[in-house]
Amino acid sequence: MLRGLDIRDMLIIDRLELAFQPGLNVLTGETGAGKSILLDALGFVLGWRGRAELVRQGASQGEVTAWFDIPRDHDAHAILDEFGIEDEGELILRRVNTTDGRKTAWVNDRRVSGEVLRRLSETLVELHGQHDDRGLLNPSGHRDLLDDYAKLGADLSATRKSWKALTDARKALASTEAQIAEARAEEDFLRHAVSELDALSPEPGEEAVLDTKRRLMQASEKIRTDIAKAAEALGLNGAEGMAGDASRWLQGVADDADGQLDEPLAAIEQAMIALDEAQRGVETCLDALSFNPHELEEAEERLFAIRGLARKHSVAPDDLAEFADTLRDRLSALDQSTDDLTRLKKDVERAEQAYDKAASHLTQVRKAAALRLDQAMADELAPLKMERAVFATEISTGTAGPDGVDVVAFTVATNPGAPAGPLNKIASGGELSRFLLALKVCLTQSDTGLTMIFDEIDRGVGGATADAVGRRLASLAEGRQVLVVTHSPQVAALGNHHWRVTKIQSDEETRSDVVPLDQNARVDEIARMLSGDKVTDAARDAARALMVN
Structure with missing residues (x-):
């Protein structure tokens, strides 16, 4: 769980320290206030690729520190052990960026590469936005997502082992055939x-x-x-x-x-x-x-x-x-080539049979997992006001490889009888947000150690649909940590913890600030989201009603 984030001299933030909590953490603010900057800073300390110029104007370097609580069974422990980093229960990541572009990182005061940060980030944080960059909208990553959902580690290992044996047998046969052909020629x-x-x-x-x-x-x-x-x-x-x-x-x-x-x-x-x-x-x-x-x-x-x-x-x-x-x-x-060729061809034949068996089993397991995922998606879409939409995991046969012969694609049909197609081509903006939220929930339902971040997942929806999205996020946050950047008052009203991002401008500079909100301040912020710049008593009453409900 992400416990805190300390940002110094990054973009328009001079100094900012945030302490996050379990449950649903909500960040709101006007467009351009700097909400995306917080995600940029978090992505920077996690080793993600992002903006090239991050250091605040006039500063010599920018620095971000993030600290996490990791339980004993958390996957991050194995990575710390792999790289010989002292494991103290609390995980502290720190990364510095200088004006000339040099980046330096530490984990628990041990200097590391950006690759180590990225390896750790995969076990710590799951980021999702409408422009998803973690594979939900990219069909080339759908098979891996299905495999993770089905927990196919052992089956994949067996298939990869049989594929390597087949590849080695084919190489040995091809090499011998080439040698014999060369020898025959001379x-x-x-x-x-x-x-x-x-x-x-x-x-x-x-x-x-x-x-x-x-x-x-x-x-x-x-x-x-x-x-x-x-x-x-x-x-x-x-x-x-x-x-x-x-x-x-x-x-x-x-x-x-x-x-x-x-x-x-x-x-x-x-x-x-x-x-x-x-x-x-x-x-x-x-x-x-x-x-x-x-x-x-x-x-x-x-x-x-x-x-x-x-x-x-x-x-x-x-x-x-x-x-x-x-x-x-x-x-x-x-x-002796005739005998060698006969033996090697038999080796290839046996390896092909072993691979076909492993790949066929993998296909069967994937198809069973696909049915479970489709049903889980149907269960998730109904509360999101998309009970008539159909999500289907299509599995077809492609080129054989170490991970089998299957091509996996997530498709949707927004209405019964409508043609199915890729997520990002069939669904509208609001529909896409809900599809992705439901899919994210299904695919990460067992990853209780992940901090899940949703960047404007509610974009394009409002009213009862926004309320449904908010309730699903609140339900998802039970027993885990969820961070939501939102413009929706329905979603913000359901948060357990609320921060407002503001932009402060003067003649000399522009900077961004993040303020934790108490109950009264939350009412005012949600009222602003409902009514605009002028907050009325009616807007405050509506905000209180949303928060009660």
């Missing part, structure tokens, strides 16, 4: 490429090994001649043979040299051992350099084949084996 290429790669069977690192081997074989013929000469020079016909001859010659005369040749002979022996090792190393190298010219040709052919395939497929030579595995996987998937 099947010949895939099979030829895999065959070519399998025939070559390249290994990671093989290209570098072949390149090194090729370079060595190309260079071996050039260096082998010199190495062979070196081997000849080290062998028996060279250094080794000469050292052997020198050793024999010296050993033959060593006994006569009195030991002076012992060291030279030992050195020659060591030299011969070293020469032998050198010769074996050189011969080993010669053996390694020996190759079949055909082997060089084969190495070159394989090296060029690997590099050619790498260029052809735009991959590194060392990645050819992995690339071949990828192509084989694509071929395997193509070969």
